[in-house]
Amino acid sequence: MFSNLRVKGDIITNVGGTTRIYAKEGYEINSNASIIYSAPEYSFGEPLDPPLTDGVKEIELLTALDQGSANDKTGTYQDGMIFGKTYHFKVKNYIQNPPANIATIKWMLKFHSLSQNKWIEIPLSSTGDSITITMNDEDMCGRFIYVRAYVRNPEIEAEYKQWKHNRFRWFDRMVVDDGLIDRKNDPAKINQHATSLCGTAALLYFYAQDFKNDFYKNYMEFFRTGEVFINRFKLSPNSVLYDFNPDLNNLKYPHYDKYSNGKPCIPHQLMHQTDWVILAGTRSSDNKKYLGQKGEDWNAINWPNYMVDAAVNLYGATLVADETSIITGRDFSNKLIEIEKLYNQGWHIILLIDSDMLDDSISYIGCATQFHWIAYEGNLIIDLIKNEYSFSYYCWEKLNIGAQIRSSVFNTNFYGYIKFKK
Structure with a gap:
């Protein structure tokens, strides 16, 4: 309510209600005599803004x-x-x-x-x-x-x-977040699924082991913004990845359409959203030709030079060595003993094998699209009577404890390793 205050000589007429005075450039009270406040109570506070008329x-x-x-x-x-x-x-x-x-x-x-x-x-x-x-x-x-x-x-x-939207706008933030928490707590849950991203999976397996909180924080930020630095490795993939939809109707999204026995998967088994973001996003950041699609094996291959670079720049290793070789078919029992010693000295070891090893198949001729990286986890036993090696390793969403491999199978499918540590 607005009212008026009239001043005339020594006569003041008071009008009931609230009197408000607005002054654009300020308001001053001056008197040659004293100023008397007759209100029983008064307080000083912020002046009220004038009502808006042109807002x-x-x-x-x-x-x-x-x-x-x-x-x-x-x-x-x-x-x-x-x-x-x-x-x-x-x-x-x-x-x-x-x-x-x-x-x-x-x-x-x-x-x-x-x-x-x-x-x-x-x-x-x-x-x-x-x-x-x-x-x-x-x-x-x-x-x-x-x-x-x-x-x-x-x-x-x-x-x-x-x-x-998040930069990966079709991916569900709650699903990705839950998946990162699961993999932070158990890095063996990282799953390359129907891709050739085994090397990246092995590297992130060790990164999540050693730097759990950074792993979660950095990849959650990457999911949201589409770009982030992890140590000296910049995650910034081909922009096509940002618009990829992890949907059953998108047949380019990595999925299984049949079981190992040949029977069809109905519905298709899709790669977990978290695994696709962290694995495809990391690999495409190094090789922009990789688009994260099903069957895109060649561009996804994790070559040894990429593995060394990622070990240094992403994981943050200060010591790294490439001990891979194109030669196989030898007795590698002494090499395994050497690897076990390195493992016990705190080195992370990632073995390069032909995937035939996992199928218990002897193979002297390697194929680039069948090369496979597995993370070595110790527990080596060499059984000369059974002609068998056993050791623990991680790959494909599983930590295999004391896996037994025929020596003839290992010796014809082993192509060396990379080692690194902080």
Whole structure:
């Protein structure tokens, strides 16, 4: 309620109600005599803002949104903004009247940054009753974005709230998060599935073993923003990966369509979303030709030079050696004894074999697409009577304890190893 205060000479007329005085440039009280407050109580506080008459009331988005995961484990989708796309916003309504000068309408973006754990406000340079904004800040991915338009006060004028998808927008954040926690607690759950990403799986198996929290934090950030540095290794894959959909209808997504006995898998068994993000995302960051698709074996191959580079730059090894060879078919019992000693000295060992070894098959002629990396985990026993080696190793979502391998099978499928440690 507004009322008037009239002053005339020594006569003051009081009017009931609340009297409010607004002054644009400040308000002063001067007197040649004393100033007497007759109210029984009074307090000093922040002055109330004058009522808005030319502010912005409502904003609308004119650009179509894109679908992505609802991130709730239901397999459903939601609309949202995506990284790199330009969006057109326009003032829809004013509080009362448009300002006399449209250029006095200002714009701002606001979001909560997970990387900095604080609210970020970004004033935009463009003014007027409409604006185009390109969403090219990775840190805004996987967050709600607040677009504000205002004449005087951004806190109380128009605000438009919109979800911006994670960079891997079709992948479910809750599924990926749960998967990373599982693999952080038990790295043997990392599964290359129907891909040739065995070397990357072995490296990340050791990385998750030794740096559990960093493994979880870095790959969760990678899932959200699409880029992250792990030590000196930059995760930044071919951009095609960001739009890949882990859906049964997408036959390019790695899956099993039949069992080992030849019977069809109905429905197809899809590669876990977490494994695809961390394995395909890591390999494609080194080889942009790799697109993470089913049957893409050649571009996925983890060559020894890549393994050495990733051991140094991703894992953070200070000591590394490539002991691989193109020669096989020898007695490698002494080599296994040497590997066991290195293992007990704290070295991580990743063996390069022909996958025929896992099928108990003798094979003298190697094939690049059958080369396979397994993580050595000790417990070596050489049985000369049975002509058998046994040791523990990780591959394909399993830690095999004391696996028994015929010496003739091992000796014709072994192609050396790489070793590394911090």
